[in-house]
Amino acid sequence: MVEQFGAELWLSDGPIVTGAAGFRFPTRMAVIRLPNEGGLWVWSPVALTQDQRHAVDALGPVRHIIAPNSLHHTYLADWATGYPDAVVHAAPGLEEQIAGTSIHSTLGDPPDPAWANTIEQVIVPGNRITTEVVFFHRPSATVLVTDLVQQIPQGWYRGWRAVVARLDLMTAPVPSVPRKFRMATTDKTASRDAVRRILEWPAERLVMAHGAPLGSGGQQALRHAFRWLMR
Protein backbone atom coordinates (compact mmCIF):
# COMPACT_ATOMS: atom_id res chain seq x y z
CA MET A 1 0.00 0.00 0.00
CA VAL A 2 1.30 3.45 -0.94
CA GLU A 3 0.87 6.04 1.80
CA GLN A 4 1.63 9.73 1.74
CA PHE A 5 4.36 10.64 4.23
CA GLY A 6 5.09 14.25 3.31
CA ALA A 7 4.57 16.86 0.64
CA GLU A 8 4.89 15.10 -2.73
CA LEU A 9 6.38 12.06 -0.94
CA TRP A 10 4.87 8.60 -0.58
CA LEU A 11 6.15 5.40 1.06
CA SER A 12 5.29 1.82 0.35
CA ASP A 13 6.34 -1.30 2.21
CA GLY A 14 7.40 -4.29 0.17
CA PRO A 15 7.72 -7.97 1.01
CA ILE A 16 10.45 -9.19 3.32
CA VAL A 17 13.73 -9.98 1.56
CA THR A 18 16.36 -12.43 2.76
CA GLY A 19 19.96 -11.26 2.75
CA ALA A 20 23.32 -12.68 3.76
CA ALA A 21 23.31 -15.49 6.36
CA GLY A 22 19.54 -15.79 6.13
CA PHE A 23 18.78 -12.43 7.73
CA ARG A 24 15.31 -11.25 6.76
CA PHE A 25 14.80 -7.55 6.16
CA PRO A 26 11.65 -5.44 6.02
CA THR A 27 11.77 -3.28 2.89
CA ARG A 28 10.41 0.12 2.00
CA MET A 29 10.50 2.28 -1.08
CA ALA A 30 9.83 5.97 -1.50
CA VAL A 31 8.13 7.76 -4.37
CA ILE A 32 8.66 11.47 -4.92
CA ARG A 33 6.66 13.51 -7.40
CA LEU A 34 8.90 16.07 -9.05
CA PRO A 35 7.43 19.50 -9.81
CA ASN A 36 6.68 20.86 -13.27
CA GLU A 37 5.55 17.57 -14.81
CA GLY A 38 8.89 16.05 -13.85
CA GLY A 39 7.20 12.74 -13.12
CA LEU A 40 7.87 10.24 -10.38
CA TRP A 41 11.22 9.47 -8.79
CA VAL A 42 11.21 5.97 -7.30
CA TRP A 43 13.82 5.23 -4.62
CA SER A 44 14.89 1.69 -3.70
CA PRO A 45 11.95 0.02 -5.45
CA VAL A 46 10.26 -2.95 -3.79
CA ALA A 47 8.52 -5.80 -5.61
CA LEU A 48 6.40 -4.54 -8.51
CA THR A 49 3.05 -6.18 -7.90
CA GLN A 50 -0.14 -5.25 -9.77
CA ASP A 51 -1.38 -3.41 -6.68
CA GLN A 52 1.89 -1.55 -6.31
CA ARG A 53 1.80 -0.58 -9.96
CA HIS A 54 -1.76 0.72 -9.81
CA ALA A 55 -1.00 2.77 -6.70
CA VAL A 56 2.14 4.29 -8.21
CA ASP A 57 0.54 4.97 -11.59
CA ALA A 58 -2.19 6.94 -9.87
CA LEU A 59 0.47 9.42 -8.69
CA GLY A 60 1.96 10.11 -12.12
CA PRO A 61 4.34 8.73 -14.73
CA VAL A 62 7.47 6.95 -13.47
CA ARG A 63 10.47 8.81 -14.91
CA HIS A 64 13.38 7.87 -12.64
CA ILE A 65 14.25 4.61 -10.88
CA ILE A 66 16.93 4.85 -8.21
CA ALA A 67 19.24 2.14 -6.83
CA PRO A 68 20.77 4.09 -3.93
CA ASN A 69 23.56 1.60 -3.23
CA SER A 70 25.00 -1.56 -4.74
CA LEU A 71 22.88 -3.79 -2.46
CA HIS A 72 19.41 -2.51 -3.32
CA HIS A 73 18.90 -3.79 -6.83
CA THR A 74 16.66 -6.83 -6.34
CA TYR A 75 13.66 -5.36 -8.14
CA LEU A 76 15.45 -2.89 -10.37
CA ALA A 77 15.14 -5.01 -13.50
CA ASP A 78 11.40 -5.57 -12.96
CA TRP A 79 10.82 -1.84 -12.69
CA ALA A 80 13.04 -1.08 -15.67
CA THR A 81 11.07 -3.60 -17.73
CA GLY A 82 7.74 -2.36 -16.40
CA TYR A 83 8.60 1.28 -17.08
CA PRO A 84 10.78 1.20 -20.21
CA ASP A 85 10.70 4.99 -20.60
CA ALA A 86 12.14 5.59 -17.14
CA VAL A 87 15.82 6.36 -16.56
CA VAL A 88 17.63 3.88 -14.31
CA HIS A 89 20.07 5.62 -11.96
CA ALA A 90 22.42 3.60 -9.77
CA ALA A 91 24.98 4.29 -7.08
CA PRO A 92 28.63 3.81 -8.07
CA GLY A 93 29.66 0.17 -7.80
CA LEU A 94 26.43 -1.45 -8.99
CA GLU A 95 27.26 -3.39 -12.13
CA GLU A 96 24.74 -4.10 -14.88
CA GLN A 97 25.46 -7.85 -14.71
CA ILE A 98 24.52 -7.86 -11.02
CA ALA A 99 21.48 -5.63 -11.45
CA GLY A 100 20.32 -7.58 -14.49
CA THR A 101 19.34 -4.41 -16.30
CA SER A 102 20.86 -1.49 -18.13
CA ILE A 103 22.00 1.35 -15.90
CA HIS A 104 21.52 4.61 -17.74
CA SER A 105 23.17 6.92 -15.25
CA THR A 106 25.59 6.57 -12.35
CA LEU A 107 24.71 8.80 -9.42
CA GLY A 108 27.31 11.42 -8.51
CA ASP A 109 27.57 14.17 -5.95
CA PRO A 110 25.91 16.80 -8.13
CA PRO A 111 22.24 15.87 -8.44
CA ASP A 112 20.86 15.06 -11.87
CA PRO A 113 19.43 18.24 -13.44
CA ALA A 114 16.05 16.47 -13.58
CA TRP A 115 15.72 16.77 -9.79
CA ALA A 116 18.47 19.19 -8.73
CA ASN A 117 15.98 21.86 -7.61
CA THR A 118 14.01 19.43 -5.48
CA ILE A 119 16.31 16.69 -4.19
CA GLU A 120 19.89 17.02 -2.93
CA GLN A 121 22.27 14.10 -2.66
CA VAL A 122 25.58 13.13 -1.09
CA ILE A 123 27.69 10.11 -1.92
CA VAL A 124 29.17 8.49 1.19
CA PRO A 125 32.54 7.04 0.18
CA GLY A 126 35.15 5.25 2.25
CA ASN A 127 33.04 2.20 3.08
CA ARG A 128 34.11 -1.27 1.96
CA ILE A 129 30.58 -2.76 2.00
CA THR A 130 28.91 -0.28 -0.29
CA THR A 131 28.95 3.31 -1.50
CA GLU A 132 25.59 4.75 -0.62
CA VAL A 133 23.93 7.86 -1.99
CA VAL A 134 21.87 9.68 0.65
CA PHE A 135 19.13 12.05 -0.52
CA PHE A 136 17.31 15.06 0.91
CA HIS A 137 13.90 15.97 -0.46
CA ARG A 138 13.52 19.68 0.20
CA PRO A 139 9.72 20.09 -0.07
CA SER A 140 9.10 17.50 2.66
CA ALA A 141 12.38 18.05 4.57
CA THR A 142 13.05 14.33 4.38
CA VAL A 143 16.36 12.45 4.36
CA LEU A 144 16.31 9.08 2.60
CA VAL A 145 18.91 6.60 3.84
CA THR A 146 19.11 3.02 2.64
CA ASP A 147 21.39 0.76 4.71
CA LEU A 148 23.75 3.16 6.48
CA VAL A 149 21.17 3.86 9.17
CA GLN A 150 18.73 1.17 10.25
CA GLN A 151 16.22 0.50 12.99
CA ILE A 152 14.73 -2.90 12.48
CA PRO A 153 12.03 -3.58 15.11
CA GLN A 154 13.19 -5.34 18.26
CA GLY A 155 11.81 -8.86 18.20
CA TRP A 156 12.11 -9.07 14.42
CA TYR A 157 14.79 -11.79 14.60
CA ARG A 158 14.86 -15.00 16.63
CA GLY A 159 17.65 -17.08 18.14
CA TRP A 160 21.26 -16.39 17.18
CA ARG A 161 20.23 -13.85 14.56
CA ALA A 162 18.53 -11.77 17.26
CA VAL A 163 21.82 -11.75 19.20
CA VAL A 164 23.87 -10.79 16.15
CA ALA A 165 21.36 -8.11 15.12
CA ARG A 166 21.40 -6.62 18.62
CA LEU A 167 25.20 -6.56 18.82
CA ASP A 168 25.36 -5.11 15.30
CA LEU A 169 22.89 -2.35 16.34
CA MET A 170 20.50 -3.32 13.54
CA THR A 171 17.75 -3.53 16.15
CA ALA A 172 18.87 -0.72 18.47
CA PRO A 173 16.20 1.40 20.21
CA VAL A 174 17.08 4.39 18.00
CA PRO A 175 18.14 4.63 14.33
CA SER A 176 21.79 3.50 14.23
CA VAL A 177 24.65 2.81 11.87
CA PRO A 178 25.13 -0.97 12.13
CA ARG A 179 28.54 -1.94 13.52
CA LYS A 180 29.45 -3.81 10.34
CA PHE A 181 29.17 -0.53 8.43
CA ARG A 182 31.28 1.25 11.06
CA MET A 183 33.98 -1.40 10.80
CA ALA A 184 33.83 -1.22 7.00
CA THR A 185 34.49 2.52 7.10
CA THR A 186 38.16 2.32 6.19
CA ASP A 187 38.47 5.92 4.98
CA LYS A 188 36.93 7.81 7.88
CA THR A 189 38.04 11.19 6.55
CA ALA A 190 36.19 10.71 3.27
CA SER A 191 33.09 9.37 5.01
CA ARG A 192 33.14 12.15 7.58
CA ASP A 193 33.30 14.88 4.94
CA ALA A 194 30.23 13.43 3.24
CA VAL A 195 28.28 12.84 6.45
CA ARG A 196 29.00 16.38 7.60
CA ARG A 197 27.05 17.65 4.59
CA ILE A 198 24.20 15.24 5.33
CA LEU A 199 23.98 16.46 8.93
CA GLU A 200 23.63 20.05 7.76
CA TRP A 201 20.37 19.34 5.97
CA PRO A 202 17.40 20.73 7.93
CA ALA A 203 15.79 17.30 8.07
CA GLU A 204 12.47 16.87 9.82
CA ARG A 205 11.62 13.43 8.52
CA LEU A 206 13.88 10.41 8.19
CA VAL A 207 13.10 7.49 5.90
CA MET A 208 15.14 4.27 6.20
CA ALA A 209 14.83 1.29 3.91
CA HIS A 210 14.92 -0.89 7.04
CA GLY A 211 13.11 0.81 9.89
CA ALA A 212 10.02 2.76 10.77
CA PRO A 213 10.13 6.27 9.28
CA LEU A 214 10.47 9.23 11.63
CA GLY A 215 7.95 12.03 11.15
CA SER A 216 10.01 14.52 13.15
CA GLY A 217 13.47 14.92 14.65
CA GLY A 218 15.22 13.58 11.57
CA GLN A 219 18.28 15.77 11.86
CA GLN A 220 18.78 14.96 15.56
CA ALA A 221 18.35 11.24 14.86
CA LEU A 222 20.99 11.38 12.12
CA ARG A 223 23.39 13.35 14.30
CA HIS A 224 22.96 10.75 17.03
CA ALA A 225 23.46 7.87 14.61
CA PHE A 226 26.72 9.30 13.27
CA ARG A 227 28.23 10.44 16.59
CA TRP A 228 30.79 7.60 16.42
CA LEU A 229 32.13 9.04 13.15
CA MET A 230 31.91 12.76 13.81
CA ARG A 231 33.42 13.09 17.26
Ligand SMILES: [Fe+2]
Ligand atom coordinates in the same frame (compact mmCIF):
# COMPACT_ATOMS: atom_id res chain seq x y z
FE1 LIG B 1 19.24 -2.99 2.69
